[in-house]
Every structure is written in C-alpha cells, then in structure tokens.
Amino acid sequence: MAGEPKTRRAVLADGVRLLGLAATSGALGALAARGEPRNTVWQIDPNLCTQCGKCATSCVLTPSAVKCVHSYALCGYCQLCFGLFRDKRAGNDLHAENLRCPTDAIRRRFVEDPYYEISIEEALCIGCGICVKGCDLFGNRSLQLQIRHDRCIGCNECAIARDCPSNAIRRVPASRPYLLRRHGGPR
C-alpha cells in the first residue's frame, strides 16, 4: 500500500476517519467537561400523580416495577386504612369501601391504643394506586406510588412515562432515586 499513490477517494476517506475520531474524542471530552453527565433513573413525582392506574398496566414488567410506598412519618396511624375495607358498596367508585386493595397487600399491626401501623406487603402490591387514591383524597397522603429500583430495568423510554396522563414520571439523578413526600401537603 505504502508505495501506491493515494487516490482522491482514499484521501477523502482518511479525512472522514480523522473527523470521526475527532468527533468521538470531542463529544466524550465535552461530556466530561460539562460537569455531571450523570446517570439518571425514572421516578414518579407523587405531587403530580393522579393515581390513574396506568402504572399497574403500562410497565413492561408484570407485575409492574411501581409499588406503593408508605411514608410512616406522614401517616395518621388510623385504625382503618384505605384499601383495608372488606365490603364493596355499589355506585360511587370513590366510596372508601370501594378503594379496597385488590391483592390484600396492606398489612395492619396494632401499636398502642388507638394507633395501628400500616405497611405494604411489596410482594403482593401491583402498583394500581387504589389505596394511594384513597389516602390522597381523604387521608394524610402518606401512601405514594414509586418506581422500585430493585425491579425497574431502566428502559430507555419508560413505557409508563409514555402513558402517564399527568406527565408525572421524569428522569432523576441515580444518586437520589426516590421522590417520596416526607412532609405533608404539596411541596
């Protein structure tokens, strides 16, 4: 090869390859210089969540990577939690009795009179958000839907985010992967 004169095409190709190398190193250098091109993960903002139920069905995983998470610091330790009711009442979908957990994933433990500790059995929770809706409408808003990162596989485009009617799912830094409400009311 060394002895042959270079064709115009070969010179052009050399130029393009050099350009490619320069672009690669330039892009990676720019990313490094930009400070924190950090890894991100998907998470639900509980203040935007409207508990539409898409989290249970849109996720590529079955059951969904979304689970109900209980912020104990917000909880009123009610005797009866939303989702724990036993009977169905016909008619209004928002009757507390009709917001019962479909998989009986809500556990109640007596603490002291009149307080009961409510916890979520994660293995049973399907992330439907029915109990969250009850707590959001009538309770202390201590139940919240969150993407659980031991389950989430980190799709490039989150299938739930795509279907979420209130745009509540966004990318957050992997170093702070949860958006849990720890204090009452909207932030």
Place this chain on the structure above:
Amino acid sequence: MRKSAWVLVGIAATLSAQGQEQKRQPPPDFTSGYQLPSPTTPVPKDALFAWIDVGVLLVALVLAAWIVLCRRSRAWLLVLTGFCAAYFGFYRLGCVCSVGSLQNVALALADPSYRLSVSVAAFFLLPLLFALFYGRVFCSGVCPLGAVQELVLIRPIRIPEWVAGPLGLVPFLYLGLAVLYASAGAGFVVCRYDPFIGLYRLGSSPLMAWVTGLFLAASLFVGRPYCRFLCPYGALLRVASWFASKPARIAPAACISCHLCARECPYGAILPPSPERELVPMHELRSSLARRLGATVPLILLLAALGWFAGPAMARVHPKVALAAELALSRAQPDAPKSLAVEAHLRLGRSDEEVWREAATILKSFRLGAALFGAWAGLVVSAYTISLALRRRRREYVAEPGTCLACARCFASCPVLPQGDRP
C-alpha cells in the same frame, strides 16, 4: 358588590390552601416508645452495570472485527452473536442499545436540560467508530436485534435491486423521523416500535407482539429485514462504512470472478465486476446525471414545504399537544366523557392558558422540524437517484461496505486459497 365577591374568593382560596397544607389526621402521639420506621429505598441496580455494559460492548466489537477480518470464521461469529444476544438481550433486557441511543443524542442536542450519560454516548459512538475502520462489524456480531434475524434466516430469497434499493432508503427516513420526535420531546419512536425487544423481555403489547411475529416470519426468508430496510442506526453505520479503511474482503487473494460469493450473500451486498463495455452510452449517463442533479434542489424545497404544512398533524402525538386538543374538546363539550389526561389536568389545577401556550410553542418548533425532515427526505431521495446514474469500475466481486453486514458467509464459499492457488 364586586369587590366583596373578590374578597370572598380570596378568603376561600387562602382557606383551601391552608387546608391542603394541614394534615387531615393529627400526627399520632405515641406513649409506648414506638419508633417510626422509614420506607425502604432500594438503590438502582444499573449504576455499575452502565460501565460493565460499555466494557462488554468494546470487547465484543474488538472480537467481532478480529473474527471477521482475521479469523474469517462464521462459526466463531455465531458464537459471539449468541453471547451478545444472551448478555445484551436476555440478561440486560435490551436497554440501552446503540440503535435507541441515537435518540438520546438527538434529545441531548435539542434540550440542554437533558444530560446524556457517558455510557449512552459510548453506545452511540463506539459502533460508528468501528464502522469507520472495519465496516458494520457491530451489526454482524454485537447487535442483539441483528442476532435474532441472523439466527432465524433459514431460506433466504433474493430481493431484486429495484426493490431493495428504494427500500434501503427507509432507514434514512426513519432516522430523520426518530431524530425529529426525540428532539421535540415527543418520545422515542425507535424504542416504542422495536420489533424484537418483546422476545428478550418475554412479553409485549398485543400490537407489538404481532409486529414481532411478522418480522420473525419475514426474517425466515428475507435476510435481516429490520437491519436493511428499517434500522435508523443502520443508516448511520452504512454511511460510516463507506469510509471504512479495512472493510471485509471476500477473496483472500486475487478474485477469480467465480460468482459463488454473490450467490451465497443473503443481503444482496456483493456487487459483480463492471461489464467490459458500459451498456448505457456515456452521453446518456451524463445527461441523466445532469437532470438528476438539477432536480435535487426543487425536490428538497418541495418536500420541505410539504413538511412545513404537515408539521401540526405530525405534532399530534406529542403528549402536550394531545392534551391541548383534548382539553379544547372537553371545554367545548363539558358533558362529554373526559380523557385521563384532561382529568389529571383538572385535578392538578393548572391553568388552561399554560397548556395552550406550551402546545403553541411545540407546534411552532414542530413546523420547523418537519420542514427540515422534508428537506432531509428530499436529500436522501436525490442522493439515491444520483447514485444510480454514477458508474464506478469494479475489477472483482466486492462486498459493498455500506450494505455488507459482515456476516462472514461468503468467506467459506470463496474457492481462492490464501496463497493465491486455485483449488
């Protein structure tokens, strides 16, 4: 009268705001020394994996290039393909992949608030860099989407050039569309309509399951239909491979023009030597080239104008534009059932004006984006028609680097021995 009404409204608003701040149940006041548990927050598992993935990608690319160029062994390549399908596909469940990463790059370029992670940037750049030197070795040995199609191809049929050529333009158009939608923040269409991800995740929506089935059925007879006629990243790799310094060479020594390799290639990538005498007279070729060159600018302008007018219709899939349309409908007909997005909007209490304003901004930028997409489509079609009028001399059978997927089938079919002896 009016003033007092406003005061009342003000008081009501303050009260309701306070009501929201207040807890509805008073915080419990434990006397038994009960300690508040805190909710568990399992950490994301892919913080480290992002780096392992880049490492595996790099090693796999080096191996693929070595197998195709030095080992020239299809069996070894199949082993590598199987490993990459198992690792990137079944184990890592397909995300992030190089094909999808082009959308992250487009979004990062358009939206300064979106941070591109280094691993995604590496997934985007490494295969292109390898293509600049060794051709499409990523497609042959590393890509999990290609692996599925490669492994199910049992009875390849030849697709005539007049079908395969124009179909080969579709990836460039899909690339433009994917960049348009990703940069506008309307979603990642390539990921959404990825036909093979459902196989690796063992589950998908009913629509995509049908698409997967169709592509698999087609892949039995048509060599890699997704890679050749749809893959937008393949379009980028194709362009990069035109400048490859060491693309795969079919014959290990001088080609004897026996045409066995061209029969073996299921992708129609092997071009025969030029005929001794050009069939079309030179002056006709020249005038046809001039005509095609002349049509380039009008075609680009025409398609750009079409894009400009089609922009608002194309923007409808953007969730914020869709919300604005649904909201306008529900404001016009208050009794009609409301969509989930409208209900969410009402519940979150944002103003309608904000929605209109956002949608108007997006529509405006979408018009420009769609016009650019139209111009891109015009450029792609013109470049193809011009390439048809060009002639390049080939003295032997060569694998066209852009369309060659480096599958290593032709090596075994070539009767030439490395020393140049005839068998």
